[in-house]
Amino acid sequence: MIAEIRIGECDFDAGAETEALARRCEGPGAVTTFVGYVRAEPGLTSLTLEHYPAMSEREMSRHVEEAARRWALLGVTVIHRVGRLNPGDRIVFVAVAAMHRREAFEACEFLMDYLKTRAPFWKREERDGAVVWVEALNRDFDAANRWRR
Amino acid sequence: MIAEIRIGECDFDAGAETEALARRCEGPGAVTTFVGYVRAEPGLTSLTLEHYPAMSEREMSRHVEEAARRWALLGVTVIHRVGRLNPGDRIVFVAVAAMHRREAFEACEFLMDYLKTRAPFWKREERDGAVVWVEALNRDFDAANRWRR
Amino acid sequence: MKLLYFAWVRQAIGVSEETFDLPDDIRTVGALAERLRARGGGYASAFAEFGRLRAAVNQEHVPFDAPVGTNDEVAFFPPVTGG
């Protein structure tokens, strides 16, 4: 299983990353991807992401290892941006390559659910001139708990 | 809900399609995509896809409409290639844009499960010089039946 | 009526489409399939096992007990394998 994990301010090209993953895996049947964006909402002018650098990459590696234990995966790419972003900007990319689509879908959703609830990133929004920290959502924890066993 | 459905011999650029969908939807939170490839398997030299042109696009439109009834979606792109393909070539692309990732993941998997079991496409493989029609898989019908209600 | 064949059904029969004058006594997809099978040759082998076939009337999936009419487009094919 080939894993690539990147955290940084740089934007990413979802198509190029998808193709790079497929090539690295030499003939997967399926690649599932997720791209998360800063939503365009009235009043929202920017989103700033901070993280715990020593922990965020380690934590994401642990999630990828856990996914590889649960499903037959050929490769995974996880990219998470940090810093100041604008509405419509890409935030996060998860791509999973597998021989069959079911594994690729499940592992991709699992990685997003874990990333949302365990990877040490925090968002603050600038809304109508005020800066507010984004609150964690119960539904994200419910989503992550589905994978417990 | 903005839907785009294309069937033809042309290849596609998954990244450009993902971005085009996100732009059309004006600020979705999540885009989930699936890319299906011709698997690289020993002995497999080519895969040829035929379809029922008058029906395939209509059937795929019906699947997209059904997905839009079940989930709050902002946009969907479905691309299916036909003709002769080689190992590693892209076959199919499904992208779903939504405000939240759960809807995007579920609708994308639903569309793939329906496409696999209801869209009128047929594959024949050239393997070690012999031409064989691909047999439908029970697991694909089991996957599609999960969505029945 | 217009008849269409796909994949190995088409290969067995040797044509991809044909025009067919629907006899009055054929009212369902299954009865139509039986009549085609009775032609023998490639038709007999294509329609040997109905369990291996699927059908569409006017571009919609239908079971073999679905009705057919004289202006319908009826297609016979194996279970689909796209995606």
Add this chain to the structure above:
Amino acid sequence: MKLLYFAWVRQAIGVSEETFDLPDDIRTVGALAERLRARGGGYASAFAEFGRLRAAVNQEHVPFDAPVGTNDEVAFFPPVTGG
């Protein structure tokens, strides 16, 4: 030991990291959080409600009853909101 603070915890306290000599009587993350709260000011507000805080020891998530040692890196932060 090294202490790290993130998001509104960092903003309330006013520093992102500091060195701390762990007293012998503090053996858990929770006891450490209580001692920090007792400093008052920004610490008192950052640690006002433990239910709103999460912790990591040496870059791994831990509950508040987890042990801490003198060479650990301990981080306090709100529930994460990435992705």
